[in-house]
Amino acid sequence: MKNTRSIALMLLFMVAILVTTVGCKRDRSASSSELPIAQANTPTLNRTVLLTGLEIPWDLSFTPDGAMLFSEKCRGLSVRLPDGSVRRLFGTTGAAVVAEDFFCQGQSGMHGVAVDPDFNSNRYIYVFMPSRRSKPATNRVVRLTLSKDYTSVDQRTDIVTDIPFKNSFNRWGRSGAHSGGRLRFNPYDGYLYVTTGDNHNGTLPQDLTRLGGKVLRIDRNGAAAPDNGTPPEGDPRIFTYGHRNVQGITFRPDTGQPFSCEHGPGHHDEVTPLRAGGNGGWDPAPEPGVSCPSNYCGYISNNLEGTPTSMTDLGKFLDAMLPSWDNRGDSEGMCPCTFLDGDEWGAWNGRLAVGFLRGARIEILQMDKTGLTTETTRVPGIPSKRIRSLVQGPNGALVVSIDSGEIWRLTTSIKP
Numbered sequence: 382m383k384n385t386r387s388i389a390l391m392l393l394f395m396v397a398i399l400v401t402t403v404g405c406k407r408d409r410s411a412s413s414s415e416l417p418i419a420q421a422n423t424p425t426l427n428r429t430v431l432l433t434g435l436e437i438p439w440d441l442s443f444t445p446d447g448a449m450l451f452s453e454k455c456r457g458l459s460v461r462l463p464d465g466s467v468r469r470l471f472g473t474t475g476a477a478v479v480a481e482d483f484f485c486q487g488q489s490g491m492h493g494v495a496v497d498p499d500f501n502s503n504r505y506i507y508v509f510m511p512s513r514r515s516k517p518a519t520n521r522v523v524r525l526t527l528s529k530d531y532t533s534v535d536q537r538t539d540i541v542t543d544i545p546f547k548n549s550f551n552r553w554g555r556s557g558a559h560s561g562g563r564l565r566f567n568p569y570d571g572y573l574y575v576t577t578g579d580n581h582n583g584t585l586p587q588d589l590t591r592l593g594g595k596v597l598r599i600d601r602n603g604a605a606a607p608d609n610g611t612p613p614e615g616d617p618r619i620f621t622y623g624h625r626n627v628q629g630i631t632f633r634p635d636t637g638q639p640f641s642c643e644h645g646p647g648h649h650d651e652v653t654p655l656r657a658g659g660n661g662g663w664d665p666a667p668e669p670g671v672s673c674p675s676n677y678c679g680y681i682s683n684n685l686e687g688t689p690t691s692m693t694d695l696g697k698f699l700d701a702m703l704p705s706w707d708n709r710g711d712s713e714g715m716c717p718c719t720f721l722d723g724d725e726w727g728a729w730n731g732r733l734a735v736g737f738l739r740g741a742r743i744e745i746l747q748m749d750k751t752g753l754t755t756e757t758t759r760v761p762g763i764p765s766k767r768i769r770s771l772v773q774g775p776n777g778a779l780v781v782s783i784d785s786g787e788i789w790r791l792t793t794s795i796k797p
């Protein structure tokens with residue numbers, strides 16, 4: 382009897398061990414089915430459509446109190462207030478202030494929008510647009526003062542008047558091509574960065590006396606910022622040169638270093654960390670002995686070897702700025718970019734969001750400390766559309782404009 386009880390107790394003990402072990406296994410199994418920390422911290426995006434029915438919304442910018450200024454390529458500048466109402470401020474007929482000199486043509490029209498860092502005291506806002514005030518027409522950076530009630534603008538001051546505009550058709554396309562056009566203040570130095578394009582003009586990007594194919598760095602009155610590093614023979618407003626068509630610029634959150642995002646010619650687009658006085662290495666001018674239609678070799682070879690004109694010609698410009706990333710093998714119409722900054726972005730905090738036109742997507746680039754891209758991730762779960770502007774708005778949300786006429790707000794699933 383005693384033996385029987387001992388055997389029963391032993392069996393109970395063994396069952397208890399077995400149950401405990403299985404239980405532990407079950408717990409471990411549950412634990413291991415959770416995502417690795419980095420992956421679990423990847424945000425899931427929730428998309429809200431803020432505006433529809435727009436005509437190529439090109440860029441946007443927020444005032445400190447949450448009003449969203451946005452441009453439409455052929456209409457001009459409008460504002461969306463936090464209550465959702467929209468008012469047209471500046472541009473074509475129907476705007477509070479009609480700009481008779483403003484026009485749109487080909488790729489060009491009202492492009493970049495920026496809000497002054499001291500907006501609360503000066504009410505200054507800025508747009509990039511082509512203007513017939515110059516003959517032939519040029520692209521300009523125009524400063525406006527926004528009324529306190531957000532219904533109108535006044536005190537127009539054209540702070541840059543001489544950014545080249547492609548005024549006539551050539552073998553490579555219509556007038557208005559390659560104007561660049563993004564405007565961004567760098568929060569780290571307070572200066573306004575202006576991106577421009579090469580106008581399908583072979584000599585423009587490497588010509589330091591003209592403003593096409595450049596990144597400019599200026600103050601709120603249009604004067605050159607100090608320490609631009611421009612070579613002595615050059616226009617002091619030039620921060621970097623040797624670019625093709627820069628339509629994106631942003632600043633790394635931990636350092637303030639500017640990065641350009643540049644639309645390429647067919648073989649690839651480029652993201653480039655910029656340095657003062659740097660040469661991007663784009664030179665579509667024909668070399669001696671080479672002939673290109675309209676003297677522009679941007680889509681073919683500019684040399685006797687017959688290799689395609691490089692976005693960064695290290696053979697010709699040994700000290701050219703090296704790209705962080707290029708989508709080698711294809712140009713997908715790289716357009717806007719912005720660094721994501723904030724704990725709500727989880728594993729993507731500090732990474733670069735890059736938008737594509739033909740590529741119709743947003744790519745997230747992870748970089749090392751030197752600015753070289755080490756990993757890329759396509760943003761999942763959003764419609765495939767031509768991405769024209771990317772801006773971090775109120776509460777860290779990523780606000781996106783798309784060519785087909787909408788502005789979206791993307792919020793993340795992560796609570797900081």
Ligand SMILES: [Ca+2]
Binds near residue numbers: 662693694702
């Ligand atoms: Ca380059």
